[in-house]
Amino acid sequence: MSSQLTDHYREILLGVGEDPQREGLLDTPKRAAKAMQFLCNGYSKSLDEVVNGALFESDNDEMVIVRDIELYSLCEHHMLPFIGKAHVAYIPTGKVLGLSKVARIVDMFARRLQIQENLTKQIADAIQQVTQAAGVAVVVEAKHMCMMMRGVEKQNSVMTSSVMLGAFRDSSNTRHEFLQLIGRSK
Numbered sequence: 071m072s073s074q075l076t077d078h079y080r081e082i083l084l085g086v087g088e089d090p091q092r093e094g095l096l097d098t099p100k101r102a103a104k105a106m107q108f109l110c111n112g113y114s115k116s117l118d119e120v121v122n123g124a125l126f127e128s129d130n131d132e133m134v135i136v137r138d139i140e141l142y143s144l145c146e147h148h149m150l151p152f153i154g155k156a157h158v159a160y161i162p163t164g165k166v167l168g169l170s171k172v173a174r175i176v177d178m179f180a181r182r183l184q185i186q187e188n189l190t191k192q193i194a195d196a197i198q199q200v201t202q203a204a205g206v207a208v209v210v211e212a213k214h215m216c217m218m219m220r221g222v223e224k225q226n227s228v229m230t231s232s233v234m235l236g237a238f239r240d241s242s243n244t245r246h247e248f249l250q251l252i253g254r255s256k
C-alpha cells in the first residue's frame with residue numbers, strides 16, 4: 071500500500087477546501103488510496119498471467135459470444151468512472167478460451183486509466199493474440215461520469231465503440247450476425 075498515494079489524497083482534501091483532520095475524513099486518504107490502487111490494478115497484470123493456460127482445443131468453428139460483461143473503468147482525462155458493458159465475440163480456429171477469461175481480459179484493461187476507444191481495441195487485440203481467431207469483435211457501451219456529473223451534464227448518453235477484426239471486418243454477414251445476437255442490429 072503506497073503511503074505516497076495516501077499523502078497525495080490528503081493534499082487533495084486540502085485542495086478542495088476540506089479539513090483532513092475532521093473525524094469523518096481521518097482515514098479517507100488511506101481508504102481512497104486503497105480504492106484507487108484496486109481500480110488501477112490492471113497495470114500489474116499481464117495477458118499470460120490472466121489467461122493462465124485456459125486455452126482449450128476445440129473443433130468448433132462457430133462464433134463464440136460473451137455478452138453483457140460488466141465493465142468499470144476510469145477515464146484518463148478526468149480520472150472519473152465510466153461504466154457499462156462489453157460484448158465480445160470471436161471465431162475459433164482450433165482453440166477456445168475459458169469463458170471467465172474473457173471477462174478477466176476485459177477487467178485487466180478496464181482497471182487502468184483509459185479512453186473507451188483504446189480499451190475496446192486493447193480487448194480485441196488481446197483476444198486475437200491469445201486465440202489466433204479467424205475474427206474478433208468487441209462492442210463497448212458505457213456511460214461516462216465526466217459527462218454526466220460535470221461538463222455538459224448529459225445524464226443518459228451512452229457511448230458505443232466497436233472494433234472488428236478479421237472475418238468481422240471482412241464479412242458484413244458475420245458482422246451482422248454478431249450485432250443481431252447482441253441485440254444491436256436495426
Ligand SMILES: [Zn+2]
Nearest residue numbers: 145147148216
Ligand atoms: Zn473524462
